[in-house]
Amino acid sequence: MTAPDNSSSQEPKDGEELRIGVFVCRCGTNIAGFLDTETVREYAQTLPGVVFAKENLFTCSEAGVSEIKRGIEENRLNRVVVAACTPRTHEPLFRATCEEAGLNPFLFEFVNIREQCSWVHKSARDSATNKAKDLVRMGVARAALLEAQTEIRSPVVASALIIGGGIAGLSAALSLAKRGFEVKLVEKKEEMGGMLRFLGRIYPADVDAREIVSARIEEAANHPNIEIFTSTQVSDLRGYIGNYTATLRGPEDRSEGITVGVIIVATGIRALVPEGLYGYDGRRVVTQIQFEQELRKGGDLPHQVVFIQCVGSRNRERVYCSRICCMTAVRQALMLKEKTPSAGVHILYRDLQCYGVEFEELLRKAKKVGVRFVAFREENPPVVDDGSVTVISDVLGSELTVPADRVVLSTALLPDESGAATSKLLKVPVDADGFFLEAHVKLRPLDFATEGIFVCGACRWPCTVSESIAQALGAAGRASVYLAAGEVAVEPIVAVLFDEDKCRGCGLCASLCPYSAIEMVETDSGTKARMISVACKGCGVCASTCYRRVIRMEHYSDEQMQAQISACLKGS
């Protein structure tokens, strides 16, 4: 880890004159069409510290970028302000431009006069122009106080902790091990394999679930890079990306400490036990998993089978769809029909979830071989009697009684019980139903917001075996980015305790930090906060709660914020 470096010759030393350059973008007519960019430029020129102000047709074009570089070189600019679109899309470009011209990229300030000005005040040209002037004034005031920053780097231990020894955890472990990284694979149960231990044949590939998982368990057990811990749970976790220390509590309460660089969460799911629902007794009225065992064993199979879907799910208590139970019901129906073609099978459903080409094909096949599908409404659930099930068909609008030697309940799938503890320990979020929440549902589906921790498999959402494996490989791929690099770089927007003497060691900052990036340490002068820069994400919660006001947010310091507020209200 390196401290912020202020040695670059381009930065102003104490007492050195501020030389701010302001570039006002016309963005064709996107900005210039709705506010007066020339007036904004003229105004910028009058602001304190500004030595150069220029209008660009398109600041982000090659010509615009060259104008910034030339502006920096010819005018010896030590701060750059661009008034254009949004930092959320173009900040990286202009930071890089500054860097190429020899200016530290954190001496750049973005002013948004398009998305948040010209585009939203199209019929108020004067107001929009005034607003743009105010925003530029605020940007210049902030720019004057900006400081050079350098990336923070920290080493990454080339080892991964994987929590959960089901198909997802095993697949991720093997993938990482084969790339040459060490893996510690932790399973809380005595036996590895997770949910697949209870399944029979998996469709659409029609392979034996236990064979798949056994092969992987064996491969993992024999792999020199994988260490398996069964009947073990993670009882404590400290550290940050690249350097986590976990305490594993194994059989007979034996504890062991391990150090890893990254963590993958693959804690899986369990099926709801439908106590009190539809006369569940585990014999005549069973769950899908119980019926799976019956199908597996073969022998005398029931002749009349009724599946009831959405048992304990898509209701007020659990609003979500468990997503794979429709396909499981269709698969089990087909397996039964294959063994006993004359068997009568009814699937009572509310909506059918059979997605993907293969499963749609499976559904067509089931209809073709005579599996009957009956839709019912949530408010009219089927009634299970001795030997039959009565349902009000939503299509026919009338009551229908079908024979039933066996009733199979397609129950809700729930996250594993360990999820809550894992969430708390790793400080990663779960949703209202207890499933893990990724950093971004579209853009970062396998990352947690906390860097260095990843998620895969059904603990994220009920999913099929192939989806589990795909996600596991993805998570392993994401994790290996950090493991292979051997070090991690963090944007230097981090919290700094700038006056340790004033810190009273109250610990409020440490307890509020969402990332455990602050630890309380004993020093000769008492308890003090210590910032772990590499784990800090720069939210600034600590700075806004420190009653001693001795925590500075780099690049968003109190002084920089106050300067913006003052400039906003001081007026021209």
Place this chain on the structure above:
Amino acid sequence: MARKKSPAGGKKKKEEFVPRIVVFACNWCSYAGADSAGVNRIQYSPHFRVIRTMCSGRVHPGFVLRAFEMGADGVLVSGCHIGDCHYIFGNERAVENYEKMKALVRTLGLEEGRIGLEWVSAAEGPRWGQVIDEFVERVRRLGPSPVGR
């Protein structure tokens, strides 16, 4: 933010009060929501100025005090919806700080309506425009702040 006068020769006889409003918007949700309003060309009041923060939980009550001392007529803090915070639960700190801000506003002898806390997600461009319009209108009705003049 200079006090604006209605254009010379305008129809309005009396100069209309244009409030001076500071809005703190978190980078990940509300600032992105404001960008989204732009992309969707939502048209709304221009009488506010945004200051970008990484998290709504970063907004120290002292910032709000400074704004009112400097003559702001209203201050709005906007972040991610509860449960959606980019920093897991930073916005819950914003809620706690908001209580302090309200106490501060009362101490200054101002109306509580001059301070606001709103959640706007990155996808809620239209909502951003609506939130701003409503807040500007609320502060406009309260009239100029007597503090900091």
